[in-house]
Amino acid sequence: MSLNNDDPLIVKIRGVKFTYGVRTIFDNVDIDIPRGKITAIMGPSGTGKTTLLRLIGGQLRPDAGSIEVDGQNVHAVSRDALFQLRKRMSLLFQTGALFTDLTVFENVAFPLREHTRLPESMIRDLVLMKLQAVGLRGARDLLPAELSGGMARRVALARAIALDPMMIMYDEPFTGQDPITVGVIMQLIRMLNDTLGLTSIIVSHDVHELTMICDRMYMIAEGKVMGHGSPEEMKGSASGWVRQFMGGLPDGPVPFHYPAPDYAEDLLAGASRT
């Protein structure tokens, strides 16, 4: 299967810079994702977590630096090689991105039909196995519009493991879910990671859930890595950023107030106008 199965790092991000127009999203970021583990990447909304996943998946190109996945430089290989690589890594979009015109069954069957020439009976068995793994074998005939948000994510997860990938990237898997669903998804991520021998990357801002489930954490903000380590190390971090984020404190290096002129002056300016 993998060329570099013995390399303990499955993803190596080195010196990556990325900008949207004039806005710098990443400025010289280094991240290592260890094989077989669950790594969390945390950061406030709008820091570029989704962007990071798209960079790893080769949908976006960094302005500088390199990203290696399983020994291959994602942005230097041919389009064919990139597509081969993508078959081995899944990206679970925040919305699920299910095909709205296909049933649950056909959604999960989609990658199998596109990339294999398996007979129909085998496809059926595989799809039912994947759906069983996420507890939705009974929902196979529903359309995405008939699913709850949590179910849609589980179907997307079943589709993501259809081709037995080596790595799954989850974009905000807990956001907007009720506590029971969050528990179910957390358990699924851990279970799939360990039983299928996957590597998982979870991008999220749900600190509490992440500390319970992940093996390693990265904290990014303002285009930089603000800290990384095991959940325990992160809790005891000396960095103000990390502590504010881990503790959910309203004020700190991330200010509560959007930049504004001095409060008293602002009020007086209004008074002098009337």
Add this chain to the structure above:
Amino acid sequence: MMDWLQRLGHSSLGVFERLGRGNLFLLRVLAAVPSLVLRPRLVIAQLYSVGVLSMTLILISGLNVGMVLGLQGYNTLVDFGAEESLGQVVALSLVRELGPVVAALLFAGRAGSALTAEIGLMKATEQLSGMEMMAVDPVKRVIAPRFLAGIFSMPLLAAIFSAVGVLGGFFVGVGLLGVDSGAFWSQMQAKVDLQDDILNGVIKSLVFGWVAAWIAVYEGYDAVPTTEGVSRATTRTVVHTAFAVLGLDFILTALMFGND
């Protein structure tokens, strides 16, 4: 004045940029077409949905236009005692002009706008992005089949429009106004030429199908991936297709029928 010129320059640059991107996109779609030879079912499914979307509209409009042609044609022809030629007038108007043009306009309003909205929404809900991440090229899997279905369905829709229109003209002319039935059909047969009229009509509708399908899939793929962006793209599809079809119709008519 300078300001006005500047804005004019700016917006025409915008137009050329869009045209350029549209052409590059067309090349990508065309490059993806050969891969569909192995998967004709993708195209057939789209043909079916485009056909189903447009069929009722085409049937009803064709019948109506034919009936109006029958009525107006009769009123004019009867002054010259030439009402026997009604079949010819109705058929030629439909096959040469109204069939291809009106069918294309209806196609843009019904199927074209639906294609744009569908593709735009797939983009907005990250279905296209998701496909790419599953190592499936959305241009091959989603765009090219819809483009081909648009091209193939247009001559069929135009032919149906013309056929139903002739029937409508027949009902009014022969059924209501008393034109001789034998004369209606024989005049039509004698004066409608297979190559000059029918083949040229088919060529027109192929060209219109090409343009309408191209605009529809391009606007969808290029849509700003928000609710508002998709709705604007849908409107653009209808408007741009209408302009393109009417403009091209004049050019094609001049080339085909200009010197005889």
